[in-house]
Amino acid sequence: EDQVTQSPEALRLQEGESSSLNCSYTVSGLRGLFWYRQDPGKGPEFLFTLYSAGEEKEKERLKATLTKKESFLHITAPKPEDSATYLCAVQERGSQGNLIFGKGTKLSVKP
């Protein structure tokens, strides 16, 4: 059973069409939730860390939010350069810093 589930698997948007990506988790105690961006053939790039329900973080057109069971990555007025795979990962309380990753959402933004 997956502990971190991301949906949808793939999302195609027109430039300027806002949407949200979902990350749901079932770990018993959350130490932190992380969002990464990954371009094809490259390593993941760190975006945000969220620690507690109600927390929000923003960076340019991206805004991450956290509840007790899931996180959303909102993309406002996306541009083609936002096309990438977005990865969500959680860190359990009591772990040695290990991350549990979801399978990612592949976002394509067409001009």
Add this chain to the structure above:
Amino acid sequence: DGGITQSPKYLFRKEGQNVTLSCEQNLNHDAMYWYRQDPGQGLRLIYYSQIVNDFQKGDIAEGYSVSREKKESFPLTVTSAQKNPTAFYLCASSNSYEQYFGPGTRLTVT
């Protein structure tokens, strides 16, 4: 420039050969990690090290080995015992909560 380097970017090996992937960081991070990424799957943890001269197995350690003789370096050896070694390998380091990743090495074994 501070960061994590992995070399080489692409690596080709014949089945039955051991191969070592390099990972170096100059971020002064204590912890280092190795992940494997396959199409359609999330990143899976192979090995991690919280401190020099100490490391622990992750979820899929079978067929892999590591060493941590220096804080800056955490090489991964893919042995002939690893049944499906062809994959994208990612190294990461951390000094607190966030992990920062290198550019990855794509290993192809035929």
